[in-house]
Amino acid sequence: MNEELRHLLENCLANGSEEDLLVIKQLLEGVQNKIHLNRRTYIDGILHMEPRFEQDSCEITIPISPMIHNNLDIVHGGITATVLDTSMGVLANRLLPEGYGAVTNQLNIHYIAPGIGDTLRCRAEVIHQGTKTMVISGEAYRSDGKKIAHATGTFFMIKKP
Known part of the structure; x- marks a missing residue:
């Protein structure tokens, strides 16, 4: 090898x-x-994720580089989806009691503008926390502050093995 x-x-x-x-x-x-x-x-x-937490939110920033570009030289939508899902999932997992984990059940994304600039910043906040699921919203911004995507995710709360 x-x-x-x-x-x-x-x-x-x-x-x-x-x-x-x-x-x-x-x-x-x-x-x-x-x-x-x-x-x-x-x-x-690999994405050089830099997380930041507040009481009820999680923000993850990554640098924009050719590594995450699509063939139009903008951030690939799948990368935006990954960072949104990660910020929402990290927040969900931080809010759960010991011995539980959250996994994505559904992810909806609306792309609004191209991902260009120096950084991609995704911020997640809880919309609803039930006993078995959590609904979280996420927004993605480029370095000039323009929103490039809006997402919602539903997360199952599961007992860890």
């Missing part, structure tokens, strides 16, 4: 464009974040 990985990396470094090299650097830094900063998931590390 090490030899195959070394060959693959050397080939990419030798033949990649400046943009390719930037993406490789960000991916490797993301894996390093997972390892050294004790991030829980690779997605968290």
Whole structure:
């Protein structure tokens, strides 16, 4: 595995464009974040998620770079969805009692504007917390403050095994 990985990396470094090299650097830094900063998931590390919490909200900011662009050079909608789902899911999990976890049951997203600029910031707030489900809203903003997406999510509350 090490030899195959070394060959693959050397080939990419030798033949990649400046943009390719930037993406490789960000991916490797993301894996390093997972390892050294004790991030829980690779997605968290690779997207360089920076969470911020208030009492009833969660905000996650990520840098915008070519790594998360679609073929129009704007943030891929799936990345926006991932960060919205993560901010809502993290909030849901923070509000649950010990021994319980929240998983996404339904996610609805309305895309409003293109994701451009330096950062993508997603903010989540609880709409309703019942005994078995939680409904959370999320909004995504680009660095100039323009809202680019609005989402709602329903989360099942489950007992951890």
